[in-house]
Amino acid sequence: MSWPSAPEFLAPLAPWFDRVRRELPWRAADLEAPHPDPYAVLVSELMLQQTQVATVIPFFTRWMERFPTPARLAAADEDAVHKAWEGLGYYRRARFLKAAAGTVADEGWPTDLQGLAALPGLGPYTAAAVGAIAFQWPTPALDGNAFRVLARLLELDGDPKTRAADLRTWVAPALAALGPSRLTQALMELGATVCTPQPACGRCPLADRCGARVAGRVAEIPPATRRAQVRSIELWLLAVEAEDRFLLHPPAVRGLLAGLWRWPTLEVTAGDAPGGPPPGLQGWPGWTQVYTHRREAVRPLHLQLEAGFQEASGLRWMPRTGLAALPMGKRDQRLRDLLRTPGEAPLEAPDPQALLSRLRADGAPSA
Ligand code: SF4
Structure with missing residues (x-):
């Protein structure tokens, strides 16, 4: 040297x-x-x-x-x-x-x-x-x-x-x-x-x-480093509401998202209706959320149920009045903010059972 x-x-x-x-x-x-x-x-x-x-x-x-x-x-x-x-x-x-x-x-x-x-x-x-x-x-x-x-x-x-x-x-x-x-x-x-x-x-x-x-x-100098591969997915980000309460994932204890409350998500797959969400949801214009290894095309949706609904596993009902105090990541904050503005018109008749059964099957959310 x-x-x-x-x-x-x-x-x-x-x-x-x-x-x-x-x-x-x-x-x-x-x-x-x-x-x-x-x-x-x-x-x-x-x-x-x-x-x-x-x-x-x-x-x-x-x-x-x-x-x-x-x-x-x-x-x-x-x-x-x-x-x-x-x-x-x-x-x-x-x-x-x-x-x-x-x-x-x-x-x-x-x-x-x-x-x-x-x-x-x-x-x-x-x-x-x-x-x-x-x-x-x-x-x-x-x-x-x-x-x-x-x-x-x-x-x-x-x-x-x-x-x-x-x-x-x-x-x-x-x-x-x-x-x-x-x-x-x-x-x-x-x-x-x-x-x-x-x-x-x-x-x-x-x-x-x-x-x-x-x-x-x-x-x-220095030589360019190879960038990590970025995976692109499309997902629905769901505000499920009943009796002035919302369904949320409580914070995980460990991992990147520990300490943060999250909305349930469903990854859109080839079997989902092309170009749109299932019926019965109100939506807002979507956005793209970029992470280090992942790019999400986010479609924010609001599903209002007539009455309370048994919690899906790993989810919890939280009162609307408490939402503002919950720590959330950027993507989930954005849906929380949207709930203060009117969404698009509802689409056809709701089918909450079908949607929520998918939340149960989905288990841990993708985030
Ligand atoms: S240290 Fe950086 S900014 Fe300074 S002369 Fe060298 S390359 Fe240019």
Whole structure:
């Protein structure tokens, strides 16, 4: 490995960051000292996993008003925590954050990287980022953006993540020399605002020494990764109503959708009526919901029953007045919002038995 000395090579990043840094509600004014509120750093880092800065800002502000300390978050009701996270997605992060807050409230903050990494939900990257930004530890936090920046600077071929250990060893002395919090955030900022997949090299403080730029190889470093296959399905999203109550799936204990209430769904198969729902339903215009591995063509439908109906297994009747307080994912929030607006005209006579028997047969919903 014949890489240049990191403290000298990365030195222009520190004054550049002091000049261009964005004011963010979790960012400390003094980057030389430990952060006055490590909990704010922890919350922001968990929220920023998979979510853009601009989206996180209002959530972070509301969250800190509602749960201003680890102890307040640890003592909060789980439904209230999920509700406050509603709209950020990847709800597992909210549960991890609450669990980590519980450990910190009981035992205090860990005193080393190993202790931080043992907190629920903190992988090696988040633990290192919290260590550097909250506590000024020289712990290299390399996320996808940082790997892209370093691969270009050092003109690395292949996937830079396979060189993670070498890159962490290389960066660590620069953190110690230039300030762990400052340099960590400078690398993040460069990756997020300048050295993006289509970089603005003209604005880069490291342009004169960037290996990929000098060699004219910016477009090929790092190499494009193959995208996961996306499965497309069509489904009916059902608001089944009787006596001012709605049928819902209560939250699962584990998995991606743990903690969230969900409307029942039926996947449309080749045997279903072409182009439309079964009779007896009101509907609204549909939309496409995109997840990492799945694209759903969603048709939101409302079925009103004359009288109460025995619950299908795994479903529960919930009063209309309680719907607004239930934590739901984005797709299900959307149907909840639609229930406040009139749908299309009912289609023919209802056949609830046939539909609900399919909900029973369907078992666990697809989501
Ligand atoms: S010069 Fe361009 S490619 Fe190199 S680090 Fe700067 S922005 Fe990225």
